[in-house]
Amino acid sequence: MSAKKFEDLLEPRRRELSNYFYINRALNPQVAVQISPRPSPQSHQEAVLNSKKISELVTEISQKQNVKREEIVKQLRLILEEIGYKKNLQVIRYLGYLLTKIFLKVSTGVYVNHQGISQIKSQMGKCPVVFVPTHRSYADFIVFSYVMFAYDIEIPAIAAGMDFQGMMGMGEMLRNTGAFFMRRSYNDDSLYWSAFKEYVNQLVSKGDLPLEFFIEGTRSRSNKSIVPKYGLFNMILKSFFLSQVPDILFVPVNVSYDRILEESLFAFELLGIPKPKESTSGFFKSLTILKESFGNIYFNFGEPISTRSFFQHKSQHSFGSIHLHETSEEEKKLIPPLAYEIIRRQQLCTVVTYTNLISLILSKNLTRGQQYTGFEQLGVEIGMWKQILQSWGATIFEKDVGEAIRECLKVQQKLLHCDENGNIGLVTNKISVGKLNPSKLKAHVLSEDTISYSVPFIMLQLYANPILHYFVDAALIVIVLRSFGKMIKDELFKHYCTLRAIFSYEFVLLESWFKMRFEDALLKLKQEKIISLHQNGLYYDVFENKYFEEVLISSVQPFLLSYYVVTVVLETVSEMVDEKTILVNVQSVLENALRENKIFIHPYCLTLDTLGNCLMSLAKNNIVKKTRRNNINVYDVNREAVRKLKANLEIYIPAFHVIKSFDMFLHLKSKI
Amino acid sequence: MTTSANKDKNIGFPLNIKSTIPKHRQELLKWNGWGYKDSQFVYQDGKVHFTGKRYPIGEQPLPHLIGYVTETMGVDLNIQSIERDPPKEFDYPEPNIPQNVFELLKSLEIPYSVKIMDRVTRAHGQTLNDVFILKNGQFKRIPDVVVWPESHDDVVKLVKFGNENNLVIIPYGGGTSVSGAVECPQDEDRPIISLDTSQMNRILWLDKENLVACCESGIIGQDLERELSKLGFTTGHEPDSYEFSSLGGWVATRASGMKKNTYGNIEDIVVHVKMVTPRGVLQKNCQAPRMSCGPDFNHVIMGSEGSLGVITEVIIKIRPLPACRKYGSLVFPDFESGIKCMREVAKQRCQPASIRLMDNDQFKLGMILKPAASYFGIILDGIKHFYITTIKGFNIDKMCVMTLLFEGQEKDVKISEQKIYSIGEMFGGVPAGEKNGERGYMLTFVIAYIRDLGLKYQIVAESFETSVPWDRAVTLVQNVKYLISRDCKNFGITHFVINSRVTQTYDAGCVIYFYLGFNYSNISDPVSVHHQLEEKARDEIIACGGSISHHHGVGKLRTKWYTDTVSRVGADLLVATKKELDPNNVFATNNFLTFSTKSKL
Incomplete structure (x- = not known):
């Protein structure tokens, strides 16, 4: 595929005298779901407070602990304020301006596969859309929103970790562009988590913004995929399982960098030298990066995955109050394949x-x-x-x-x-x-x-x-053959499986896909003459392509x-x-x-x-x-x-x- | 216990009724569409109007309809489909009935016919598939002979005859089935008798003391209501098809009437019922209002869809005619507020005789069918006054209308009105006048005629319905609409309509009615596509907690979901019941499940 597939967002910015008009152009951003009247950040918080689930919880707690309802509602409001996203167009435009300037200084290009994003944009408006980008840098958050701004798509409600909140000013800035915050630590503050879950439920089932979250849960320090985390993913999918929404479109996105902002930090972290806590001073220190060059940033939007088509599942929530339902155990079993599929598609989108x-x-x-x-x-x-x-x-x-x-x-x-x-x-x-x-x-x-x-x-x-994901399977097969010598296919597969299972976290893969990957890798190896069949096609052995x-x-x-x-x-x-x-x-x-x-x-x-x-x-x-x-x-x-x-x-x-x-x-x- | 006991007191009974519908239905009714021949939408000289004077909408120009069909439905009014002529004798195979059996049948001295029009007329109900075949093709299988029993005893004879001679009997009432229940199984090679109940339409007796009437099952709704009203009574059972559908059909499908809030559904109205089966007559020994006596076998008969026997006589509740009858309507800013209002009305159990909520599309369609000057004008008309003062915040593309029908003593109606309107207000509803309410109910009867117009211009349409718990109603509607819109696109359909209304409320939920139609000018097999769309919609309905059907029944169209709906054990129970009542599968309708016709059950 040629580079024409990608369009450089900076190209027109470089050519114009001032970016002012671009930044302040009239926007008509595409929403994920057309809802009228449009929900607002505030209305979502109110909806959480008024939801049956939360008001029943409030009643329960107030009875159990003998506290007034108002007290608990007050606490909930604080929690929701901590969680909730906001929208401030002024802040968005200001950040857009700042980013344009920064990119023009340190980047050579911000490349986006425009066909991919146009296709998604044309499909939006009917059901929840969730962008699932790879997470390789803190920059992901902001650059992603910048891309949305460029293509006039509503900046998603982005699930962000609380550590951002610690960065004075930064957290609020992100919040104003649509970030909502999730506590990382696993405490059993049931009030918090109930409110958070209900908040996500509202965003998915009653919201009109696209959502964005990182299925890997954290930035991958190694710059390769990490296994999916299920907490937030489960919360998002609940709306689908309970038929509160007809479908959810997950859009896998691969975001990659010629040079990662945090590369040396990551290298140290990988050795065990801890990262500095995110703080604004740390951020400003990192402003020295303005003197450096970071090459290109690449956005490759994959085809949306329709949850509905992927699961083909029959809902099992016909009895009892629907607001008391949770995703069933059987439904939970369906989730990992979708999560891994999203990661697989992110990988396929690698530039x-x-x-x-x-x-x-x-x-x-x-x-x-x-x-x-x-x-x-x-x-x-x-x-x-x-x-x-x-x-x-x-x-x-x-x-x-x-x-x-x-x-x-x-x-x-x-x-x-x-x-x-x-x-x-x-x-x-x-x-x-x-x-x-x-x-x-x-x-x-x-x-x-x-x-x-x-x-x-x-x-x-x-x-x-x-x-590495392009050839790790081939590599394991070659290693087996190199160590044991020629081998029949079944035997080879057995050895491959043992190794592959051990590496299933290192090189993310679902066990049920082993066979498929194995066959695929064999074919590639044969094509490249790295391995070949011997003795009437019975045995596999390494072949002449020593270089590969x-x-x-x-x-x-x-x-x-x-x-x-x-x-x-x-x-x-x-x-x-x-x-x-x-x-x-x-x-x-x-x-x-x-x-x-x-x-x-x-x-x-x-x-x-x-x-x-x-x-x-x-x-x-x-x-x-x-x-x-x-x-x-x-x-x-x-x-x-x-x-x-x-x-x-x-x-x-x-x-x-x-x-x-x-x-x-x-x-x-x-x-x- | 039926006729004799009451004869003396019941002067004038049994009451023979001259039905509105003639014995050879096709003389008055369309042979290939819905309703009366003289009533139809016609496009002529650039204008659409509805013919005849039977309905208030008749003989008036409908100027807004053309814009709607051309723009929304993409219809090209210059292209009109050619509909086939009524079938001739040679279009279908000769009746498949051995001469000796035929002679035996004749000897029963029950009126019969083997004329092609009589047979074809009873080969179908009113599903899209049925009507499409009538207009464009040919049925794979039609009844071989039509019989018109005139009494319960005739039916007993016929069933015995069928059972002894390895025949199939398919009971036929008003012919308005929308589940495929009266269609002949295609691979049935035994002779098929269509048992038309229309000539058993007497009111056998009437018990004013206990307010019940015993009627033969073939009586159709409008005849029953007309005759009862002459005597000062009503059943209050008014399904949308009541002009044509029969009492027996209501029982056999578990029908529901528009005014069920006041009068109840068919199961609330039926006091006693007789069903003739190959094993004999299933019935009870009294007309007591309720019994504790094991499983109620009325519920084996109700909803049996002709697959266990023939319903011959039904004792139903009757009520004195209400003194006051009043329409009303409320407009809501959106569908969800309308549903919330309905839920509250149901919670307070203060439903008037009927309460319905049309979504925005149906609301607009209703307006489009108004004979008036301009589109803008029609929305103003009737609700003008509130529009000017209050509507400001209402979005024309979101608002919904709730139609109301009150029945009872004048003072009670007044109280009821006040209550409903004040609940309406709580949810942002604004009263929109009697006229809009009345039109809403009138349109219910007229809308059934629209399909025939559509089919002339390459539009296929069909309705489907469900019942659902309150807390799942809004999402069910939303998801079904989403799915239909998405899949229409996948099928390459460019113009379609999917709208809905809430037609009934219960303590625990409501009934939702969908109307799905699309332009099939670029689709090769529209009926199959429609069927696939409806199937997906039903899957989603069930996933959202909705039911297989509220009142249309299962028939052959919805067998896919039957076993899951009633559980494996339930389905086996039906099979066992069938085996007991109809061991030779005389009533081989293949409704619910495919009971083998070849090997004996």
């Missing part, structure tokens, strides 16, 4: 940029010990990847290769540099961490050397991560290594162990191995995101049992299961031999 390809290729070359990659070589490899990804259905953001590499080098100048001979490599030793307070670290106290060595690698990996084989294997190496080390650690620690102890041990083993500097170990394996994914996956697969005690996660380790998994992963480690002749396995062993 593959040259930055992604460059990161992938450089990372591979670094892994094979090649510190520098020549400009020409990079161009050639990019060409190969473009072709393969395109044939796999990816959307590539087209550009002239040479120009693209130069632009990437410019945008990523803190990370990448190119010497006079055209050799491209990581910028190293530029990061000074300063004094760290060990008590604030989330895991192991990594040495300053380790940190400053690792951060560039991790940052580089952040830009390879968004496209190597990239595939190297792409998952850090993850496999992390997971392996987790099993190693779990074998040695006590059977009841808290999360931090595990993380500390794993990081310490890996740091030692890294320090040896004998062989190349990708520092991404130190990341807490990956270790966290691993622990969740182990819990899901009943290898550990997770409980929460005094606010910390404690794991009950099933030693036998861990041993089995370890033995299993162990087999795959030597697959890295392909990359360079070293015995990583033995090397690691010596460190443990």
Whole structure:
């Protein structure tokens, strides 16, 4: 697909003398549902207070606690004020102006697939519409609203975390553009949660604004998809299950950045060095970014998913007061496939940029010990990847290769540099961490050397991560074949499933889709001659395309290594162990191995995101049992299961031999 | 216990009635559409009018209708469909009835006919499918012979005859079924007898003391009301089809009348009923007002849709004619406020004889059918005064009208009016005069004629209804409308109408009536598309907590939802009942469920 698919919102802004008229143009924003009279922020809050559910709750509490109804209503009003969105066109226009100026300064383009958004706009007006963008940066919120402003769509009611509220001024500003706020902490303030749920119910079933929320629940620090969170999603879907609305359209949106605002913060966070609490001063500090260049931002709107068509389900709420109904257990079971489908579609909407390809290729070359990659070589490899990804259905953001590499080098100048001979490599030793307070670290106290060595690698990996989903399945198949040798299909599938299940948090996938993905990956591998069938089509084995084989294997190496080390650690620690102890041990083993500097170990394996994914996956697969005690996660380790998994992963480690002749396995062993 | 006991006291009974509808219905009624031949919408010389003087709307120009059909429905008035001529004898196969059986039938000395028009006329009800076939095609199966029993005893003979000779009997009353219940099963290879009850239409006796009358089941609504009113009584049962539908049909479908708030639904009106089955006559031994005596078998008969036997005689409640009858109306800013008002009226149990709420589309349609000068003018007319003073805030494209009918003693009507209007006010309603109310009810009868006009210009239309708990009513309407609009688009339909009204209120819920029509000029199989749309709508109705039907019945159109509605056990119970009452499946209507016709049950 060509770049023409995308339109640059900044292009006309750059050409005009002043953006004033654009910002103050007459708006006739498209609503999600035509309702007259139009509901207002205030009317929604009143509707919550007057809802049967809430007024019954008020009665109940007032009787139980012997407090006056008015008292509780007063509390509720405060809660609703904390939650509720507002609409202030002046603020919207002001922010629009500010953003235009900022974008023109730091961005080269804000690209949107205009056909996608026009299609959605044309479908709006009849039933609730929920935008579900990927969440990779704080900027998502604001840029998304900017795009809506540009296409004259009502700025959605956006579910935001309370942490924004802490940023003085910022929270209110966002609120005035339509953000509503959800407390993050899991307390059992039943009054709060009842009010919040009812508020969401009102927005969905009686509101006319589109909604927007992040199904991943939080910004993905790794720049790849994370498993869906269900809290808010369930609340939104309730209106559908109870037939309060005829349908809900979920619009998957992929938002990606040539350079993420928080990239270095994320890299530190991934190592366990905590993020600063969101505060306005932090925000203003980040205003220094105005001097930098962030390249393009890409918005790719996917096709709306009709909940109605997706579920094809019969409602089961014919008895009793409808306002007392909740989503049934049976209906809840329908929800995960929809959530995963939304994430899958977000992934399908990935805009593959040259930055992604460059990161992938450089990372591979670094892994094979090649510190520098020549400009020409990079161009050639990019060409190969473009072709393969395109044939796999990816959307590539087209550009002239040479120009693209130069632009990437410019945008990523803190990370990448190119010497006079055209050799491209990581910028190293530029990061000074300063004094760290060990008590604030989330895991192991990594040495300053380790940190400053690792951060560039991790940052580089952040830009390879968004496209890993295109080939992770192929990579796992190749690793199996490389480790075991030729194999019949059934056997291969079994091994694939074991590995895939372990990585189902790392590379988000529903178990019921394994078969489909497996078949799909096999086909791709055969097409690219990475694997082939032998002996009358009975056995699969690796084939002649060694280049792609190597990239595939190297792409998952850090993850496999992390997971392996987790099993190693779990074998040695006590059977009841808290999360931090595990993380500390794993990081310490890996740091030692890294320090040896004998062989190349990708520092991404130190990341807490990956270790966290691993622990969740182990819990899901009943290898550990997770409980929460005094606010910390404690794991009950099933030693036998861990041993089995370890033995299993162990087999795959030597697959890295392909990359360079070293015995990583033995090397690691010596460190443990 | 019926005739003899009351004969002496009942001078003039049994009362033979000359029905408005002749024995050969097609002489007075359209053979291929709704209602009287002399009453129809006609487009002529650039104008539309309604013919005849039977209805107040007749013989007056309807200037607004053309704009509506051309703009809203995209009709090209220059293209008129050609409707087929009445069928000739050779259009359908000869009656499939062995000579010896036919001779036996003749020997019963019950009037019969094998003429093609008599047979075709009784092969259908009034579903869209039926009427479309009449106008454009041919039925796959029609009755082989029509019989006109003249008494309960005739029916007993006929049922026995059918049971002994492996025949099928399909009871036929007023022919207004909209569920496909009277249609012949297509793959039925036994001879099919259509049992037309129209000639059993006597009022057998009348008991003024207890206010009940015993009638034969073939009496049609307008005859019954006319004759009773001569005597100072009414049943108060007025379904929209009451000009043509029969007492037996009401019982067999669990009918509901417009004025059920005052007089009750058919189940409240029926005191006693006789049904002739192949196993004998199912009935009770007294006309006591209520009994505690196990399951009430009246409820096996009511709603049986001709699949268990023939209803022959019914004892119904009658009431003295009301002294005062008054219409009224209220206008509401939107549908939801109208429903809230209805809910409150139901809560206070102060419903007048009838209370209905038309949505904005129906409200407009009503206005469009007004003989008046300008569109703007018609909205003003009658409600002019309130429009000028109060309406300001009302949106013409949102407002709804509630129509009211009060019956009773004058002072009671007055009190009732006051109460309703004050409740109306609570929900933003504004009284809009008697005229608008009266027109609303008149239009109910006329609207049925519109479909025939539509079919001439490539519009198909049909109504469907449901009952639903109060708290789900608004969302049900909203969701069905959404779904129809969405799916019409998916089918490539460009012009369509989906509107609704609330026609009845209960303590626990209300009845919603939908009207769905579309322009099919670019659709190849409009009836099937309409059917699919209606099916989706019904799925959604049920998902929203609504019922399979409030008063139209299940028939063949709604079998899909029958078992889920009554549970597996319920469906089995029906099968067992059928096996007991009709082991040879004489009444092989295939309503509710497909009972095998081949193997014996």
